[in-house]
């Protein structure tokens with residue numbers, strides 16, 4: 486019987502369609518070769534023991550019967566919620582140790598929570614030898630994330646599980662892999678950590694107050710995502726860049742952009758990018774800029790000298806692997 490397993494899952498960046506995807510519209514997400522690793526093993530006691538040294542967690546212990554109850558530090562919440570959901574569904578007869586390690590800081594917005602949730606689910610399924618097809622595993626993880634965050638579309642879980650670049654709708658109702666080999670995108674970190682649930686709730690409030698405006702923005706975003714899907718497959722970079730600009734304007738209309746993000750976006754365009762936009766909930770985290778090889782150095786310089794930090798990342802990478 487398998488006693489120990491190590492699984493890794495990639496981070497993510499959303500290319501098009503953020504916020505609208507929470508309301509059933511499609512988005513396009515790509516996986517990022519910045520991975521989270523989960524090592525899981527049986528421990529012979531009826532406890533879940535978590536170690537996440539990079540997050541300051543050492544020997545966090547919870548009795549299996551108490552999963553999900555009492556205080557849960559934020560750093561272990563997603564894993565504990567997942568183990569609890571797994572235990573409810575498949576029963577856990579043996580306790581386990583989970584140790585996590587990440588290639589990236591949780592502050593950059595590459596989706597460490599979704600990657601750790603998927604990697605942990607993959608590890609549990611293998612360790613307890615449960616037959617769990619991908620969509621069922623996704624559903625379990627999505628429930629766990631909603632237990633903790635309350636809101637979201639699950640796009641980040643899809644990227645962590647399946648990898649590649651995906652056309653995606655909420656709850657993995659539609660997941661189509663885009664057949665692309667090349668994605669000439671630069672990523673610039675704004676230096677500011679964004680809180681996704683807060684921004685999602687902010688947009689929900691705006692939608693409640695101004696439903697016509699927000700619904701019309703979401704419909705326009707949907708059209709952009711559909712066009713971007715085609716343009717990405719055809720590698721029509723000028724068109725993809727134009728669509729990024731349009732998507733950015735609509736995110737500004739939703740009130741989720743910031744001066745800092747716009748400064749980085751403008752600097753990228755001025756230095757020769759086809760287009761640029763914020764990526765994710767807004768409020769901070771990263772911008773993405775679509776850039777030809779011959780403009781790369783100039784755009785990198787522009788992002789860095791505008792107070793951003795160019796991240797060295799490979800996109801469109803493999804999903805969860807053990």
Ligand code: PMV
Pocket residue numbers: 499502503504505506507594596636637638639640641679681685764765766767770
């Ligand atoms: O902030 P991020 O990178 O986790 O992206 C959030 C994207 C939203 O559409 C705003 C939320 C979601 O879960 O889809």
